[in-house]
Amino acid sequence: xxxxxxxxxxxxxxxxxxxxxxxxxxxxxxxxxxxxxxxxxxxxxxxxxxxxxxxxxxxxxxxxxxxxxxxxxxxxxxxxxxxxxxxxxxxxxxxxxxxxxxxxxxxxxxxxxxxxxxxxxxxxxxxxxxxxxxxxxxxxxxxxxxxxxxxxxxxxxxxxxxxxxxxxxxxxxxxxxxxxxxxxxxxxxxxxxxxxxxxxxxxxxxxxxxxxxxxxxxxxxxxxxxxxxxxxxxxxxxxxxxxxxxxxxxxxxxxxxxxxxxxxxxxxxxxxxxxxxxxxxxxxxxxxxxxxxxxxxxxxxxxxxxxxxxxxxx
Amino acid sequence: xxxxxxxxxxxxxxxxxxxxxxxxxxxxxxxxxxxxxxxxxxxxxxxxxxxxxxxxxxxxxxxxxxxxxxxxxxxxxxxxxxxxxxxxxxxxxxxxxxxxxxxxxxxxxxxxxxxxxxxxxxxxxxxxxxxxxxxxxxxxxxxxxxxxxxxxxxxxxxxxxxxxxxxxxxxxxxxxxxxxxxxxxxxxxxxxxxxxxxxxxxxxxxxxxxxxxxxxxxxxxxxxxxxxxxxxxxxxxxxxxxxxxxxxxxxxxxxxxxxxxxxxxxxxxxxxxxxxxxxxxxxxxxxxxxxxxxxxxxxxx
Numbered sequence: 001x002x003x004x005x006x007x008x009x010x011x012x013x014x015x016x017x018x019x020x021x022x023x024x025x026x027x028x029x030x031x032x033x034x035x036x037x038x039x040x041x042x043x044x045x046x047x048x049x050x051x052x053x054x055x056x057x058x059x060x061x062x063x064x065x066x067x068x069x070x071x072x073x074x075x076x077x078x079x080x081x082x083x084x085x086x087x088x089x090x091x092x093x094x095x096x097x098x099x100x101x102x103x104x105x106x107x108x109x110x111x112x113x114x115x116x117x118x119x120x121x122x123x124x125x126x127x128x129x130x131x132x133x134x135x136x137x138x139x140x141x142x143x144x145x146x147x148x149x150x151x152x153x154x155x156x157x158x159x160x161x162x163x164x165x166x167x168x169x170x171x172x173x174x175x176x177x178x179x180x181x182x183x184x185x186x187x188x189x190x191x192x193x194x195x196x197x198x199x200x201x202x203x204x205x206x207x208x209x210x211x212x213x214x215x216x217x218x219x220x221x222x223x224x225x226x227x228x229x230x231x232x233x234x235x236x237x238x239x240x241x242x243x244x245x246x247x248x249x250x251x252x253x254x255x256x257x258x259x260x261x262x263x264x265x266x267x268x269x270x271x272x273x274x275x276x277x278x279x280x281x282x283x284x285x286x287x288x289x290x291x292x293x294x295x296x297x298x299x300x301x302x303x304x305x306x307x308x309x310x311x312x313x314x
Numbered sequence: 315x316x317x318x319x320x321x322x323x324x325x326x327x328x329x330x331x332x333x334x335x336x337x338x339x340x341x342x343x344x345x346x347x348x349x350x351x352x353x354x355x356x357x358x359x360x361x362x363x364x365x366x367x368x369x370x371x372x373x374x375x376x377x378x379x380x381x382x383x384x385x386x387x388x389x390x391x392x393x394x395x396x397x398x399x400x401x402x403x404x405x406x407x408x409x410x411x412x413x414x415x416x417x418x419x420x421x422x423x424x425x426x427x428x429x430x431x432x433x434x435x436x437x438x439x440x441x442x443x444x445x446x447x448x449x450x451x452x453x454x455x456x457x458x459x460x461x462x463x464x465x466x467x468x469x470x471x472x473x474x475x476x477x478x479x480x481x482x483x484x485x486x487x488x489x490x491x492x493x494x495x496x497x498x499x500x501x502x503x504x505x506x507x508x509x510x511x512x513x514x515x516x517x518x519x520x521x522x523x524x525x526x527x528x529x530x531x532x533x534x535x536x537x538x539x540x541x542x543x544x545x546x547x548x549x550x551x552x553x554x555x556x557x558x559x560x561x562x563x564x565x566x567x568x569x570x571x572x573x574x575x576x577x578x579x580x581x582x583x584x585x586x587x588x589x590x591x592x593x594x595x596x597x598x599x600x601x602x603x604x605x606x607x608x609x610x611x612x613x614x615x
Contacts (some may be wrong), residue, residue, distance in 0.1 A: 014454030
């Protein structure tokens, strides 16, 4: 456990370096991005003073060091375009993205695992066919097409467009909030459900051919007991692996879906900041996304130990 | 050098064998026999022909020609997928966008493939320390979701044709490194490479004559899957408004534009979406088919 934590911290350290280096490739810098073209009108003395203020003149390693130190102490800097602290921007956006991701993952697991399990019980029958259909749609059609189509369909068929009202927080107006988050989450979940359904179905079929399953059926156990205790629990490892892989997709997906459904989450903040060349925000949001991804991957690793005793021996 | 571990050699021999069969039958005919490969070949063929036609001006109308008389017309014989809000022919726009999309995806995969393969070969073929360093860096790049890495690169370089390709390519490099390194590691210890080493062949000869030709199959599968992902990533970037700027046609941007039109003009959404889906599914199926053709172990499934 301690070793795993150590390697996770090392990975995060590397991730922060990569993000820092990639964003420092920027031909412009904090100065030109906050002043625009008028940066060219500054006198030499003004440029030097502002460079000093933004810390641009320092060597790269020193810039990285001071960025890392202030980030670790919770100071994410100040947004160049809105002049508010990055921490407060992130603080209001993060819960939205978390809610969206969690809901999408729950929906994806529900749809994917249920169709996978019941499809595998009777391959080729109706439930299996519907499941396969969902998986073709979810895997083949990109989320931005599904999302745009869903918005269009809801608006033109039902004149229903909850996103047109300003965003309601979960604590402030839970009913409106759920309506606003449900459809984006559903859009995201289709891709996850598709991958999970295929994995679950394949894993269930593989386990179903084991002799202990036949024995369990033969000695007269209830169908549900065999399905969930003998089949499903033994098919769990590939399902957990696939869930972990889908999280990367989920993080990328929130960026797109928040854009379509106008949700004020981290993804939308990221795209807006990229367009404004708002450097400190881009840097922080990217780092938060990557941290979330690394931490969840470690949790998936831990989950293996819980569900598969064989992996504990290492 | 110790004797070869039999478990390490066995799969390699199986691969050699499959490679021989594949070569005897021809890769194309092996592809054609797998249902996935056949569907993939047909779809990718259609997409590539359409894109080449568009590149040489073979679209039914000029993609930039704005006709005020035909604004948002529904599909007809003259315009099979209707016209957009500027009166442009949607089929022509989609073909043009498909061409741009394939160009960007192709360049992205070229970048990722070359950098990733070179790094993977070095990591698999050269010493332990070089390998450790490369694999650490790869792990760290893997820790950032590829699309996010792409967004960071676009944030740094700004939107544009070349920058899109770079952004998408960089995100895919770690996958190529991993895919290439495994087989190179196994092949380095295989019987015939060891025999070659005993015969005094140079490292270069071993690498280029005996190892690289044998990873061509694995690599071709990955190239096809990477193209599918890149087309999708390119469309996603331009959907977010971070692709090449307007005069360049772009499928993702067409989908984004259609958001406000689609409730009255469904074809503005359907046409570019269909093009993206056909291209993505085509390259994915082609990749699956190539895998079946190259690796006999998956053929049964």
